Amino acid sequence: MSDREFVTYAEKRRLRETTVARMRDLGAESCAAVADIAAPLGLNDNQLRDVLDMLEDIAARRRCDVAAVLASSGLSEVLRPDLGRDDRVRALKGHLRRLRYPQLSAAMERIDELRGALQLPRGSRLELPVDLEGDEVVVNVRASSVEQLRSRVAAVGQALARPELETMFALWQEAEE
């Protein structure tokens, strides 16, 4: 993206001066690479700052510049043209988050698999702390009658007896499977 196109995008989306300055501080190549993504998605100032936070963190982690992060990010596969704008923005943020937190993302994806394997009954949920940062899980059971509650709690008890639960706890509490 040319500098003129970037300026047009910045004006159209009313980006703050500080955000524009932050983009320019990235260097011409990285600034253009971010703008190539941000402008077609019409990211507003808040969205762009969130994206910049993640991109800068990823670049720090990989010890490269933001342009290099974007060149190797596989973003083109994520930002599918058949998706609507909001879905593409969501996909962008989700993808960047996986790059920003590679170990946490891998642990959470594996925990989701293990949670599925528990086969908890309908109307129940097992919730781990946000970002796996915390000391307690919550088991939520919904029921509309005594019989249903007893039956679902019993089914939850059976599901929680599966060995996948230990594996899930080990991943959550010790990042080891």
Place this chain on the structure above:
Amino acid sequence: MKFTPEEVWIERGEENSVIGRTVRARLDGVPIRDFAAPQAPPPVDFATGKRSLVLKRHRGGFLQHCPAGTSGMVCCNYLVVNFASNCPYDCSYCFLQDYLASNTRLTAFTNVDEALAEIDRALAGHPEKQFRIGTGELADSLALDPITGLSRQLVPFFAERDNAVLELKTKSDCIEELLRLDCRGRTVVSWSINPEVVGSDERGAAPIAARLGAAARVREHGYRVGFHLDPIVEHDGWERGYGRLLDDVFSAVEPDDVAWFSLGSLRMTASLQRQVRDRRGPAAAQVVQGAEVVRGRDGKFRVWQGLRVRMYRFLIERIRQRAPRVPVYLCMEPPAVWQRAMREVPTDRELGMRLAAGARW
């Protein structure tokens, strides 16, 4: 790595304190200005505040309980005494940039005699207790020593006391003063250490090889040494980096030379995390910015708990392979993390006694 301030401000009346005289003699040629308390030198931003040195009296008590012993955390019963405020080094992750945001000037306090009298009263009032007292909370314990000579007052003071150990915690290699003193086993010199790659986030501090070289030298002069792997910075390749770091530690010193290892994961308030992210230019955060830190329920950012425990276990195992008898403790962690990482949760008293014993030859 001697720090030389661009200018020195001295509170009127403190020119002839021990610190005042020493600094004036050792910084010949550096502009000296004075100010009258309660006035203070004009406020400056955090980076500028590190380039000058203020000498003034400390008002209020010196001796405090370590703030790391907040409720909900396992505490090691450590006391801190602040002889200085701020630090000439500029670590990207340093909490002082947040904590001292409105009081930025690097300052050394001149009324050391009053601090020592206060410590003396505390020690004499509890002869049955073993105290561990450190000077490295709001400042690096040794970074200013080449110009203030503070250790010449502290080390002999503690050498004469049976129920206390002084800990000088540093990222410097400023040990020349220490080599001329006899600590009689009552001073532990400890280093905050990290893999070389994290050195880019510790601007101005001595390179890790210089810190370990300094540790080897003070050990030859009768000091026990300690190591603080704090903040542990998660990064790509952390196992290799920290494994090599511990290899280097045990190449520099023998396990029996070591009083303790502490482990503390990178932790930042939301405000500090924003400041780390906003750093630009040569002061920009490097490795620290990419660490997998998430916001906890208390609003602080830390490496997520499972990974933190895994990192602790890795380090504890490596340390215990080489130094099975040296006390290892976690800093600012709750009992649940202690249990998972250390397989025990000592009481505060037990931990304090264990570390006091570790300080003895």
